[in-house]
Amino acid sequence: MSNANNLTTLKHGEGSPVEGIKLRSDYLRGTLTEGLADSATGALAEDDTQLSKFHGFYQQDNRDFRDERRRQMLEPDYQFMIRARLPGGICSPAQWLGLDQVARTYANGSLRITTRQSFQFHGVIKRELKATIRAINDSMLDTVSACGDVNRNVMATALPESSSLHRRVCADAAAVGEHLLPRTTAYHEIWLGRERVAGTSGQDEEVEPIYGRTYLPRKFKIAFAIPPRNDVDVYAHDLGFVAHVEDDEVVGYNVTVGGGMGVTHGDPETYPRLADVVGYCTPGQLIETAETIVGIQRDFGDRVERKHARLKYTLAERGVEWLLEEFKSRAGFSLAEPRPFSFTHTGDLLGWQRTDDGLWHLALFIENGRVADVESISGLAGMRAVAHLLEEKGRGEFRLTPNQNVIISAVEEGDREAIDAVVAEHGLDGWRQSSPLRLNSMACVGFPTCGLAMAESERYLPDLVTRIDALLEKHGLSDQPITIRMTGCPNGCARPYLAEIGLVGKGPGLYNLHVGAAFDGSRLNAMVRESLHEQDVLDVLDGLFADYAGSRRDGEAFGNYLHRTGAMELP
Structure with a gap:
């Protein structure tokens, strides 16, 4: 497959500043080694903060302390968020224990489950970056391509009814992810102490066969779904594969292209977009299909304006027919006509399930998604105890879900009682008392660590859910499952534009309110109010709940009701 990267001859000054950083980086090495050795600051050089993402981490600072440190004429409280790569979200008990140790030794004492089925560590300081990444590698995981302008962690449905389908789809997801990894040896040199291979000492001698010297214009996300579950929100991703099953075998995949959540406030040229179903491929065509779509975005994505650099904009402007023709010319085959499929929900079935x-x-x-020891829930200690139990039994695994939950998987009947006891002892059985709204909630990290956050998210949503639950009870809707998602900025990490109630941070204490998405993840919501304080949010929802309680059809989801009646188009 050809690598016609139109930026292999990029010159200084062309493209966005980040394109120049990548071009000059010597295949992602930059001056990271020198920066790690500089003890005069807790930060990295500015260019290296872009390159570090390809290695799996972001530079941040604790924003709760910014003003005080500024008054004391100190540099910001620099720290780093590190993200592991975990295809399909599958983690062995030994790996969980290793990551638990990392969290308690180097990070802030918690594990954060992401909306992309992986782990994040917060609060790592610069002088411990190398030790942290090495410890993650010692757990037989890595952080390669967990961030950056490359394909990110590949997602897969967490728990279908068929174990064989899950194994097959997760294996395919892992194979696609492995194939799309960068080939530079920079990661292993910088973090694991390996010598640079002879003959790769110049940019012209090293090769990135898929990405080229400047990698992708922006991040790229892939997800695998198994209908009727859409827990991965497959339409939210650059590329999606929806399993087509016959006689309990995956015989092919419907291909979705061009989804994405990121938006910039006040910029109408940016918007959330659902992926289009563009065709169907056989399992034998899967890898080539993924590489071809990535290559098309590599060559035609916007390299000048990063806000406009995702595949969703390339497809929206050029069209599906163009994409299919370009695909055929590169791959040497055409995608077949899509097969019919449908979804029923995007959430997780909590409690015990049998495959x-x-x-x-x-x-x-x-x-x-925050696994920590807090108040009545000793989540980190509890999950550590479960991991020890599974390791002693020599069976079982953990699966992280796209909804920031954890599944203790592949458990024998005789082990259930012991696991239930551990779960209850550590307060991890809260789903039994939680409302449907809370169980269908998600939030990004937001303050204090995310540098993009404009408002609270993770720390605030639980309290807001309590207040919204009171409104639902007032209208007799307490048992109604409704998806609610909150982000501290418009970039959409918690996929708020696919929630029946979406709250997007606009400023401290201010949120844009979006409502009306489909419960199965097949329709975006719409913004109905801008820059609302909490009480304004509650007042709007109070009116919508009243309408819904009085006029809904039997079994009609909240978002579908708003869409059908036009109630989401508030004056």
Whole structure:
């Protein structure tokens, strides 16, 4: 497959500043090694903060302390967020224990489950970056391509009814992710101490066969779904594969292209977009299909304006027919006509579920994905105890879900009682008492660490859910499952534009309110109010709940009701 990267001859000054950084980086090396050795500051050089993303981490600072440190004429409280790569969200008990140790030794004592089925560590300081990444590698995981202008962690449905389908789809997801990894040896040199291979000492001698010297214009996201579950929100991704099953076998995949959540406030040229279903491929065509779509975006994505650099804009402007013709010319085959499929929901079925192989799976609700020892919930200690139990038994695994929850998987019947006891002891059975609204909630990290956050998210949503639950009870809707998602900025990490109630940070204490998405993830919501304080949000929702309670059809979801009646188009 040809690598016609139109930026392999990029000159200084062309493209966005980040394109120049990538071009000059010597295949992602930059001056990271020198920066790590500089003890005069807790930060990296500015260019290296872009390159570090390809290695799996972001430079941040604790924004709660910014003003005080400024008054004391100190540099910001620099720290780093590190993200692991975990295709399909599958983690062995030994790996969980290793990451638990990383969290308690180098990070802030918590594990953060992301909306892309992986782990994040917060609060790592610069002098411990190398030790942290090495410890993650010691757990037989890595942080390569967890961030940056490359394909990110590949997602897959967490728990279908068929164990064999899950194994097959997760294996395909892992294979696609592995194939799309960068080939530069920079990661292993900088973090794991390996010598640079002889003959790769110049940019013209090293090769990135898929990405080229400047990689992709922006990040690229892939997800695998198994209908009727859409827990991965497959339409939210640059590229999606929807399994087509016959006689309990995956015989092919419908291909979706051009989804994305990121937006910039006040910029109408940016918008959330659902992916188009563009065709169908066989399992044997899967890798080539993924590489071809990535290559098209590599060559035609916007290299000048990063806000406009995602595949969703390339497809929206050039069209599906153009994409299919370009695909055929590169791959040498055409995608077939899509097969019919449908979804029913985007959430997780919490509690115990049994798959067709007779094994049991316990899905635990982890509010906003934060596994920590706090108040009545000793989540980190509890999950550590479960991991030890599974390791002693020599069976079982963990699956992270796209909804920031954890599934204790592949459990034998005889082990359920012991696991239930551990879960109850550590307060991890909260799903039994939580409302449907809370169980269908998600939030990004927001303050204090995310540099893009404009408002609170993870720390605030639980309290807001309590107040909204009171409104639902007032209208007799307490048992109604409604998806609610909050982000501290418009970039959409918690996929708020696919929630029946979406709250997007606009400023401290201010949120744009979006409502009306489909419960199955097949329709975006719409913004109905801008820059609302909490009470304004509650007042709007109070009126919508009243309408819904009085006029809904039997079994009609909240978002579908708003869409059908036009109630989401508030004056």
